[in-house]
Amino acid sequence: xxxxxxxxxxxxxxxxxxxxxxxxxxxxxxxxxxxxxxxxxxxxxxxxxxxxxxxxxxxxxxxxxxxxxxxxxxxxxxxxxxxxxxxxxxxxxxxxxxxxxxxxxxxxxxxxxxxxxxxxxxxxxxxxxxxxxxxxxxxxxxxxxxxxxxxxxxxxxxxxxxxxxxxxxxxxxxxxxxxxxxxxxxxxxxxxxxxxxxxxxxxxxxxxxxxxxxxxxxxxxxxxxxxxxxxxxxxxxxxxxxxxxxxxxxxxxxxxxxxxxxxxxxxxxxxxxxxxxxxxxxxxxxxxxxxxxxxxxxxxxxxxxxxxxxxxxxxxxxxxxxxxxxxxxxxxxxxxxxxxxxxxxxxxxxxxxxxxxxxxxxxxxxxxxxxxxxxxxxxxxxxxxxxxxxxxxxxxxxxxxxxxxxxxxxxxxxxxxxxxxxxxxxxxxxxxxxxxxxxxxxxxxxxxxxxxxxxxxxxxx
Amino acid sequence: xxxxxxxxxxxxxxxxxxxxxxxxxxxxxxxxxxxxxxxxxxxxxxxxxxxxxxxxxxxxxxxxxxxxxxxxxxxxxxxxxxxxxxxxxxxxxxxxxxxxxxxxxxxxxxxxxxxxxxxxxxxxxxxxxxxxxxxxxxxxxxxxxxxxxxxxxxxxxxxxxxxxxxxxxxxxxxxxxxxxxxxxxxxxxxxxxxxxxxxxxxxxxxxxxxxxxxxxxxxxxxxxxxxxxxxxxxxxxxxxxxxxxxxxxxxxxxxxxxxxxxxxxxxxxxxxxxxxxxxxxxxxxxxxxxxxxxxxxxxxxxxxxxxxxxxxxxxxxxxxxxxxxxxxxxx
Numbered sequence: 001x002x003x004x005x006x007x008x009x010x011x012x013x014x015x016x017x018x019x020x021x022x023x024x025x026x027x028x029x030x031x032x033x034x035x036x037x038x039x040x041x042x043x044x045x046x047x048x049x050x051x052x053x054x055x056x057x058x059x060x061x062x063x064x065x066x067x068x069x070x071x072x073x074x075x076x077x078x079x080x081x082x083x084x085x086x087x088x089x090x091x092x093x094x095x096x097x098x099x100x101x102x103x104x105x106x107x108x109x110x111x112x113x114x115x116x117x118x119x120x121x122x123x124x125x126x127x128x129x130x131x132x133x134x135x136x137x138x139x140x141x142x143x144x145x146x147x148x149x150x151x152x153x154x155x156x157x158x159x160x161x162x163x164x165x166x167x168x169x170x171x172x173x174x175x176x177x178x179x180x181x182x183x184x185x186x187x188x189x190x191x192x193x194x195x196x197x198x199x200x201x202x203x204x205x206x207x208x209x210x211x212x213x214x215x216x217x218x219x220x221x222x223x224x225x226x227x228x229x230x231x232x233x234x235x236x237x238x239x240x241x242x243x244x245x246x247x248x249x250x251x252x253x254x255x256x257x258x259x260x261x262x263x264x265x266x267x268x269x270x271x272x273x274x275x276x277x278x279x280x281x282x283x284x285x286x287x288x289x290x291x292x293x294x295x296x297x298x299x300x301x302x303x304x305x306x307x308x309x310x311x312x313x314x315x316x317x318x319x320x321x322x323x324x325x326x327x328x329x330x331x332x333x334x335x336x337x338x339x340x341x342x343x344x345x346x347x348x349x350x351x352x353x354x355x356x357x358x359x360x361x362x363x364x365x366x367x368x369x370x371x372x373x374x375x376x377x378x379x380x381x382x383x384x385x386x387x388x389x390x391x392x393x394x395x396x397x398x399x400x401x402x403x404x405x406x407x408x409x410x411x412x413x414x415x416x417x418x419x420x421x422x423x424x425x426x427x428x429x430x431x432x433x434x435x436x437x438x439x440x441x442x443x444x445x446x447x448x449x450x451x452x453x454x455x456x457x458x459x460x461x
Numbered sequence: 462x463x464x465x466x467x468x469x470x471x472x473x474x475x476x477x478x479x480x481x482x483x484x485x486x487x488x489x490x491x492x493x494x495x496x497x498x499x500x501x502x503x504x505x506x507x508x509x510x511x512x513x514x515x516x517x518x519x520x521x522x523x524x525x526x527x528x529x530x531x532x533x534x535x536x537x538x539x540x541x542x543x544x545x546x547x548x549x550x551x552x553x554x555x556x557x558x559x560x561x562x563x564x565x566x567x568x569x570x571x572x573x574x575x576x577x578x579x580x581x582x583x584x585x586x587x588x589x590x591x592x593x594x595x596x597x598x599x600x601x602x603x604x605x606x607x608x609x610x611x612x613x614x615x616x617x618x619x620x621x622x623x624x625x626x627x628x629x630x631x632x633x634x635x636x637x638x639x640x641x642x643x644x645x646x647x648x649x650x651x652x653x654x655x656x657x658x659x660x661x662x663x664x665x666x667x668x669x670x671x672x673x674x675x676x677x678x679x680x681x682x683x684x685x686x687x688x689x690x691x692x693x694x695x696x697x698x699x700x701x702x703x704x705x706x707x708x709x710x711x712x713x714x715x716x717x718x719x720x721x722x723x724x725x726x727x728x729x730x731x732x733x734x735x736x737x738x739x740x741x742x743x744x745x746x747x748x749x750x751x752x753x754x755x756x757x758x759x760x761x762x763x764x765x766x767x768x769x770x771x772x773x774x775x776x777x778x779x780x781x782x783x784x785x786x787x788x789x790x791x792x
Contacts, residue, residue: 039741136682382724401706
């Protein structure tokens with residue numbers, strides 16, 4: 001007996017403790033502090049450079065003098081301020097935020113909605129007098145008030161001399177939908193982080209590749225990485241505007257299965273990716289992979305071009321062409337885009353001229369012909385199975401915030417003897433509601449002045 | 462007249478008219494007895510709104526895409542949004558207080574865009590590949606409208622803080638579920654003692670709304686009306702309440718666009734992060750309003766902070782010159 005009693009009291013203690021914990025978690029002040037804390041720590045990631053090398057932080061945030069007296073590279077690395085949004089403390093903050101949302105939905109929002117749906121008539125004038133927007137009129141009746149409220153889209157209930165009207169209960173459901181939407185987004189993000197992957201490939205025009213350079217993948221992502229099909233870059237090209245700026249870059253891609261058959265084909269560009277089997281190929285970057293040249297009547301050589309370190313945002317690609325069999329003399333080729341012009345420099349680094357694709361230049365006995373510049377496409381490859389969940393969350397969130405704009409308005413009326421009591425309240429649009437109530441009262445007075453109601457005059461007499 | 466001269470006329474004209482509107486609203490604050498000032502102010506704001514709409518329309522025709530490609534255009538779009546929201550706020554409140562704050566804001570932005578920006582930054586530039594998408598219109602225009610709305614809403618919160626400074630304000634119009642009850646010590650709006658320069662405005666706007674007050678035939682019980690402070694508080698709350706869904710939809714449109722174009726709906730790019738920070742600050746404001754014991758000035762201080770945060774999100778981040786959103790701005 002005593003053991004069962006003890007377990008029972010233990011159970012109630014646990015339940016009480018749990019309830020207190022939940023209520024604490026659902027506390028609004030905690031929610032506000034969490035919102036502002038997430039905002040505050042997010043700021044740090046926009047002010048401090050993210051994802052740089054240790055050397056970068058060492059040179060920019062030295063120990064002497066320390067920025068603001070404390071912000072050294074050691075502090076930054078110790079707190080993880082070089083990758084704020086992936087630190088354990090930022091993620092815990094998000095988890096706490098999600099728990100607070102869940103707790104709030106169950107301990108506050110749902111009871112409030114239930115209370116809003118469980119309305120009751122007011123049967124004493126004192127109940128109506130408590131409302132700020134209330135009035136005692138010598139005119140008006142339940143029957144004359146009903147059409148006025150229905151005209152204003154109220155749902156009217158009445159019973160004898162009592163009336164209750166409401167509209168905008170949607171405004172009580174909205175915040176719940178918002179909270180669920182945010183939770184669904186967080187769940188989708190977690191699911192995506194566990195099962196998705198991100199890869200990048202730089203592929204010369206004309207080559208076939210399989211996804212290999214995976215930059216980031218979740219613990220359960222291996223099944224997402226395509227094994228039984230590859231992608232061929234049929235062609236890569238850039239359209240330029242008349243003043244030489246890039247208009248758009250394109251990759252003509254084919255999906256090839258193990259039998260070498262084409263399964264899908266699409267020309268992608270920025271804002272227009274290829275999707276196949278849950279994997280998406282985005283056009284993100286470009287480069288020059290090789291130049292095709294011919295010396296006199298030689299076969300066409302394909303020389304790889306390397307990107308040169310310029311230290312600026314201007315990009316150059318270069319290679320070297322020997323002009324003698326013993327490699328004692330040659331020219332350097334430089335190109336900065338795929339518009340077809342190649343710059344030539346001699347052994348001393350002096351410019352010797354520019355050659356367009358298809359034309360040639362003579363160096364003594366040897367004629368160097370630039371046949372073609374071969375571009376390479378920079379693709380970002382990604383699979384994120386969490387996206388449909390996140391999108392569903394987005395939809396809920398958008399619907400929810402719009403619903404939350406609606407104000408939940410309630411009106412009570414009571415006929416007692418020759419007095420008519422009318423009052424109401426709302427939770428958001430106090431100003432609009434005040435106008436609505438005043439206008440309704442005016443209309444009630446107006447209708448009396450114009451067509452004296454027989455029932456009314458009877459009561460007044 | 463070609464489109465370029467038309468644009469120059471329109472942007473300088475918009476600035477001049479907004480300057481006039483500001484003077485008229487401020488004059489109305491100093492001399493509330495002068496008639497027609499309110500009407501002149503409202504009309505000026507309307508003309509400025511239409512002039513900016515025409516300016517943006519001309520640029521749309523000229524460039525062939527939605528005119529939100531550079532700082533100049535986005536500043537004018539923002540001003541257009543602010544003047545549009547100004548009307549909603551003024552209509553709803555029936556108070557000339559709104560213009561005292563929105564007119565100088567709109568004037569300041571147009572002055573910067575029309576007079577301070579170097580000419581080469583005013584020309585419409587071709588869009589970079591990343592921006593060539595229908596999502597540009599969806600995402601950027603909704604974001605700009607939300608900035609405009611939130612700016613007006615938080616300005617009104619600042620106005621509320623000015624009107625109620627030094628007072629322990631008790632608000633009837635709180636959004637707490639149990640709000641809307643009669644206060645124990647009712648304070649009639651026109652008996653509020655105040656020596657602030659805004660007191661004349663208080664009086665003027667109460668007389669403006671007093672027209673709506675029904676003849677008090679029943680002295681026993683009549684509706685307890687909102688005071689000027691409560692009116693400002695509620696209109697600020699409703700405007701922010703309108704800007705918040707816009708901001709949410711704008712951020713989501715951006716996230717969906719980013720996912721469709723680059724394969725990532727969220728990448729903690731500084732602009733994205735600041736949009737989230739703005740969202741969090743206003744979410745905190747909306748929650749502070751329903752927190753017991755926090756009604757009145759505390760949420761308004763949060764909303765006023767939001768004004769600064771919106772500006773950092775809109776312009777400050779671009780000064781960093783990092784990330785995907787740095788196109789066509791200062792760098």
